[in-house]
Amino acid sequence: MICIICEEAETLPGLTSILLERDEHSLTFNNVPAQICPNCGEAYAEESVTANLLREAERMARAGEKMEVLEYEPITVLSS
Numbered sequence: 114m115i116c117i118i119c120e121e122a123e124t125l126p127g128l129t130s131i132l133l134e135r136d137e138h139s140l141t142f143n144n145v146p147a148q149i150c151p152n153c154g155e156a157y158a159e160e161s162v163t164a165n166l167l168r169e170a171e172r173m174a175r176a177g178e179k180m181e182v183l184e185y186e187p188i189t190v191l192s193s
């Protein structure tokens with residue numbers, strides 16, 4: 114896909130880090146598969162991946178953790 118931020122380059126598959134913040138909580142995922150723009154660096158994670166991350170963020174908020182850094186593992190089924 115063409116990057117929607119700079120509209121100048123085709124995105125390429127790669128890995129990125131995604132930071133989710135919610136109130137005082139912050140959750141960082143490393144090695145998240147995404148489409149990345151080689152021009153401006155914008156990363157686009159797939160919807161299914163984003164859904165997983167948001168679910169994990171919910172779990173973290175419920176557990177009362179303020180900051181966490183995780184490696185994203187596509188094979189892991191996150192359940193609550």
Ligand SMILES: [Zn+2]
Pocket residue numbers: 116117118119120121122150151152153154155
């Ligand atoms: Zn771009």
